Amino acid sequence: MRKVKVMTVFGTRPEAIKMAPLALELAKHPEFDALCCVTAQHREMLDSVLDIFHLKPDYDLNVMQPRQTLSAITSKCLTGMDGVLESAKPDLVLVHGDTSTTFAGALAAFYHKIPVGHVEAGLRTYDKWSPFPEEINRKLVGTIADLHFCPTPSNRDNLARENITQGVFLTGNTVIDALQTTVIKEFAFGEAILNDLDYVNRKVILVTCHRRENYGQPMTNIMTALRRLADAFPDTELVYPVHLSPVVQEAAHQYLDGHPRIHLIAPLDVREMHNLMARCHLVMTDSGGLQEEAPALGKPVLVLRRETERPEAVEAGTVRLAGVEEEVIFRLASQLLSDRNEYDKMAHSANPYGDGRACRRIADAIAWHFGLRDTPPEAFGA
């Protein structure tokens, strides 16, 4: 029997965290020849994930340059993919989410007339500038893709509104699969400060911030609000693993350096990140992935953005949109830090994004699509 050749393509940290468990799942199925291509749109932050999951890519385009422009990333990924697709000739290319790698990977596969599967399909804000450029990337990939793996029912409904109803599978988000392998009770952090923190008597606030639409004034507002919070609440410790983007590094160090209870540290590996999240009091972030992970761990999240494509946890009450104005961020965080009732209302675990079986469903859906199964997988939540 000829194996179905499935190639996963990814390039940034979050794509790697969410695609690694899928790449490993595909490799377990004898009917698939599972190949992995990384663009390395991120270098160190990608390699850290590959190490943790013991994943060795078959192809590495190594495109990262400091302060790379969107056009440079897209064009390098697109031309780099040409050679890879010509030599590997996969039956299906799987891309993830909404990055430049995602868009270029899908477009390259289309140019080679290779079917595309979109993992984490159907997320929308309906604002093309926010998140920028991700909203347009995912819409374009939605147009190109043949198979759409939606984490939630509302993602599936978004696609239906765009008349995309064929090849759509409700799977849950693969990040919940990843989360189930990383959080453990006795965890020793590599970073000394994380072992020394008093997670019981202090309120540890986990911060991340990196979005392009937050560059400039919004990021200044966010950083200023964070410093005011540390000053106003002596029982808090802010831990901020700073993204390697030079723009983010500059902003974080300019506004947050030199405070005894603000800890600016290097990006954490994914195991460290998940275990820190499991121990912290509150998460303040503009990250997409953290909005999915923290609710599963029962941690309240203030989202440092004007909108979110992940309304499910807002509806479940564990995530609140704080926006990007200093005063509002400061007020909402102050409320959670000083009012136990308000905090307790948000601090309960919610799992709208998955049940840990998304990768299995995606693998089964692909097998069914290629005629290797009689029935499609049961939908997430069915």
Ligand code: UD1
């Ligand atoms: C990208 C994605 C964004 C995702 C984010 C996850 C796009 C357009 N954006 O944004 O959707 O949320 O990744 O983190 O695809 N850098 C390093 N080492 C690394 C990683 C990055 O030095 O390991 C620096 C480089 O100078 C690079 C810069 O960070 O130029 C920005 O990286 P880039 O991929 O352009 O955008 P992100 O803001 O990371």
Ligand code: UDP
């Ligand atoms: N993450 C990590 N180390 C860090 C910061 C984030 O491992 O220092 C993980 C986080 O747990 C989540 C993913 O990276 O799984 C989110 O990536 P990021 O915030 O960079 O991108 P986004 O999700 O916003 O696209």
